[in-house]
Amino acid sequence: MDNQLTNIPETKAVGGKFLTFNLEQEEYGILINRVKEIIGMMPVSAIPRASQFIKGVINLRGIVIPIVDLRLKFGMQAKEQTEKTCIIVIEQKKGEQKTNIGIIVDSVSEVLTISPENIDPPPALVGCKDHSYLDGIAKSKNCIKMILNIDEVLAEESADYKEKIQLEPTH
């Protein structure tokens, strides 16, 4: 399992299996080997003085996991949670350390295999400074799925989180 993980390149999209989820009307994809598990929405304990998009922490089977509201992170309007609201637990590796971090999404769609030829690199757009969040854009039928570089998305958060709460890594 560890081997597989290491085999998968961390940047730039290649084909493979993706977990797709929804925010607003848009569909996003994450490489499936970065996903630890999917859980339904559960009570989140707020953390004092945390960033606005840090919802708090949850206790998942004895492990405290920080939770990021991806909507707020992406600068979208906050939304009341529904029955379909899920938390995707992402496994992060920083050197030897493995940390988990949860992201709140509107709903989880499916596990999808996308071939590399169906993935385009992110377009160079005027006024869009930073494309580091996107690995590419997948074309599936008539839809578009944005392949997220979840490490980039969560990088600052990890730093911020560590700075702010100085959470000791458990594993």
Add this chain to the structure above:
Amino acid sequence: MKPTQRPERFNYGARAIIFWLIILIAFSCIGMSITALAFLSTQKQDGLVINIAGRQRMLSQKMSKEAISIKSNINTEANRKALQATHALFNKSHLGLLKGDEEMQLPATTNKKILEQLQKVDALWSPFSKNILEIIEQDQDSLAFQQSVTGILTNNIALLKEMNKAVGMYEEASSKKISLLKNILILGAINSFVASVICWMTVNRKIILNIRKISADLKINAEEVSNSSNHISSASQVLADGSTSAAASLEQTTEALKEISIMTHQNADHSQEADDLMQKAEQATKEANNYMDQVTASQREIATESSKIVKIIKTIDDIAFQTNLLALNAAVEAARAGEAGAGFAVVANEVRNLAIRAATSAKETAGLIETTVKKLDHGTSLVETTRESFGKVEDSIDKVVQLVKGVATGSKRQVQGIEEINKSIKTLDHLTHENAANAEESASAAAELHAMAEQVDQVSLSLMEVIFGAAKKHNQVMVADQRTHYGTKTLPRPISYKKEVCHG
């Protein structure tokens, strides 16, 4: 027209004045007659007295002549006898004049002056008489005879003069009496004339004029009464005609009332039937209400059942969601497992598909249930609306029942009222017939009145003829009288009178 007031002067004493005037005239006539008769009787005596008194003068001279004849011895014896007779006559007449003599029908002289004169005569007569007697008895040659003759001759003229005076006084007295009689007669004539004139004026002013006025008024009144009677007659005719047509109308009214009565009875019956029907309708409405209550109850039950179903479906949906999550996690695990997890990934996918189908079915069922519940709600609201409508119907039925009852009682009252109207109409009919009869009577009475008015007119004409004679035209008198009568007092009356005349 009100009767003309009689003048007030007429009210007091026209009769009394005329009576007293006639009494006055009568008395003055009677008084004059008596006075004239009395004077006439005394006048006869006066003539006799004057005659005898005048004869005394002659007798005195005769006695003187006879005495002188005796003295002269002329026919002595015859003269003596004559002288004796003359003396006796003179003496008798003289005494008769003084004290009255029934044989000579002489009254005693009462006039004092004449009586005094007669005393003077008497004073002369006493010696004269003695001388005469001595002449008769004594011898012619005797001294007494001679003295007597001398005494006679001396006193002869004095006696004559005194006697003449007496005669003149008698005559004067007599003529005075005559002039007095004349005066009395003239006075009486004047008196009678004045009384007659006053009587005429009184009669003219107080009776004739009034009678003329009254006669004129009578004529006017008679004409007005005649006109009025004509009016009454025509009015009575109109009234009679009206009464007859009223009687006919009343009969028609009676017929119409009978029909109305029948209809009213029908109305009462119908309203009774309507009342029964309305009560049945009320009953039906109550039943409908009950059924509606039941419908509402069953709908509520359905609603609760539906909500239970919804809960179950939610549970199913939950389970489907959880299953989906599990399938996704399984897929994640399978992917992480690489080649080894390939089969597991297929299973996970199938599980996920099932979960999605379950969720879809649950969603569809939930949608159906939701639709059902919505329809139920709609049905409930419809039932409520229906119930409200039925409530309104009930209210309306109540009101209709009240109204129908009101109509029923009203119809009963109408029947009673129609009966009373029938009675009234019978009375009216009776009265109308009486009216007609009375109108006929009034008409005949008016005709009689007309006749009587003409009679009165005739009477006034007769009265005019009595007063002014047949030659005078009644109308001329009338017109003249009207002018005097109305011209001063009441000007409008002739106008109205003329109007009425025009109508007549």
